[in-house]
Amino acid sequence: MIRPLQPHQLVLDVVGALIGLLFTLPLSFVILTTSLSVWIADPSLEAAHHIVVALIMWGAAAIARLSPPLALAAAWVGAILQMAGGMWPSPVNLAVLMVLFATSAWGSRRVLWLGGASALVGGVIAGLYVALVQQDSFIVDSSYPVRALAFGSLVAAVVLLSLAMSWGGGLLWRIVVKGRRTREAQLRAETAAAEEQERVRIARDMHDIVAHSLAVVIAQADGARYAAAVRPELAQEALGTIAQTARGALSDVRMLLTQLRHRQGDGPQPTLADLEVLLAQVRQAGVEPRVTVDPMPPGEPPAAIQLAVYRILQEALTNAIRHGDGTVDVHLAWLPDRVDIQVRNTVAGDRPASHGGHGIIGMRERAQLIGGNLQAERQGAQFVVRATLPIGPSTGSRAQEAKE
Template sequence: MFRPLKPYQLGFDVGLAVLCVGVRVPLGSPDVALAVVIIGMGLALALRRVSPALALGTAWVFAIVQMAASLQPDVANLAILPVLYSTARYGGRVLKWVGLASAVLGALSASLYVTLGTYFAGMLGTVESPAPMSVVVTFFAYLFAAIAALVLSWTLGLLAKTWSTARESRMLQVMAEHKVAVEQQRNRIARDMHDVVAHSLAVVIAQADGARYAMAADPGAAESALTTISTTARSALADVRVLLGELRHDEPTAPQPALADLGRLYEQIGASGLPVEVVETGAPAALPAGSQLAVYRIVQEALTNAMRHGEPGSGATVRLAWRPEALDLRVSSRLPAHAVRAVGPGHGIAGMRERAALVGGAFSASQQAGQFVVAATIPVSDTTAQPA
């Protein structure tokens, strides 16, 4: 029933009510009944925000007391206007409509009270008796004026509540959009981190194993392997620093890999013991930066998986088939004999599929005739491309 208010809000409402009552009471010399009505309306004014329902009930009680005591309308009755405003502004669904009904019923009651009171006073001879038609005209004039004032106050409260709700909805929408953007950024960084770390560690492990076996028979090969390990580790460390920096910024702090970097990737993978055959057909077209990054990361992840799970020494084949409307990418590697590789929900396959989808492409990964095949179609047009 009671709404939580800040201390300054409650203090303002109580102070305003006390001020209004204090200003009204000295005007003339109100009798006891009128003083009670004035104080009651001040109480309703004080309760209008902390408890709109209680304020409305209080206003009704003292309005009935006023009519029962045959008191004339008083300036204190203006407290009903902010009370009706509060029922629509702060009240729930039921209280809102109760406030509207109270506005209509209050206007009707006040109009009947004023016009019939004047008519019966004329019949009793205390004042000049008005004509019946005059009473009807006066009644409707009072009724329309009272409905306009009371319903307008209620309507203003409803408009204020609607505006406040719309503003809160906009704020929630902005917060939700920001949260989605942050989550997308985190997912992108997680994909890049997985690609960089998984690829680099696979190269380092392969080179370290090769160096260990070749150390006694071919020290030169061991030195070359250690050089590759050092270069790969330094490159991975630089990439990881960039990704960690992106956690503190909205935009990438360094250029992302592109198609021109695929040659260096092939050399790095080949130096790690996985021969890479590249077959490119068709006329290359200009791809947007996001699409180039998607192609690079898909090739990188597919070759890294081939190096980790493929048949040792069998190599991998990368096919790039350019068409006017799209680039068809296919990376295939032979699996060990009788091996079955599941396409699970890990970061690698899921990340490649999401990268292709983000630039409007398609992706598939499957086992075909003893080979594991990763295939992707990347649109050449940038109309559907989005930053990866």
């Protein structure tokens, strides 16, 4: 029944209704004194009747946006009182147009259709009222019924058209506002989805960087602790590797935090050229990967493919460091339409059999983001990671085709 409004909206409606009352009431008196209708015995009673009707009509207009059903009811009360007193349609009835607009623009679904029905019924009643009630405005003769019917039909058509246009204008406003809200909700949902994807991407990168770096640091720290007593030079080398790995991880983490804080785009991402550094860190952690690349990349693969290959290998090798026994086999096959990745490592006897943590989820997400797939499972004493990533024509292939 009552809609929440901002104070300035309510003030604007009340002031607008007051201006409408002050403008239309004097015009109504002018029309009253110059119309074909005659004054009743007491002119002051007729004037009071006009003032009361005007106050009800414009009062309904003042609360039309605040409470469309109450405004519609008040407008009907004013119209009935107007017809009961024999008052001709006058400028104060412009308030009804505002009420009908409000019923279709801001009313509930029921009030919306009540307003439409009121516009239809009001137009018909106005025609009948003018034709049948205001008989004293015509010269009564044998042609009166035809003239009354014609004039009443004309009044009904004009009133009905005016009321329908006002109600239809409110309905159009309702549709526009609803469409705008739907679009805003869609934009908010798209923004939230994009932000969520960005958070997931940063979390995935953070996991890959931190997990790998910490695995290398832990392996080197364990090695340095045992080597310190017998070969101090190896301990010094391990400590240097720890420092280098930690600095690199710190730099990568700072870059990710900067992107998260300032909503910046992607920074420099690792490529295939960085795989040697990754393999060197794995070797320093005590794991000697046996790497096979067959066939070799025909050209420069897309950057997204290079990043996915690097991150998948990084996580798979990190798992080999944490859960393996020091042996791992890596095989890359760069085919014309895809790259196949396979990483096998023997699982240490005292290590857990499951590797179903965030790293596996992150690898699978990376593969899926570029249209590929990834499987990670234990097969006997080995843990196997297989991935297939689709690729388009490489840069070198396109250049060669262009030359031909």
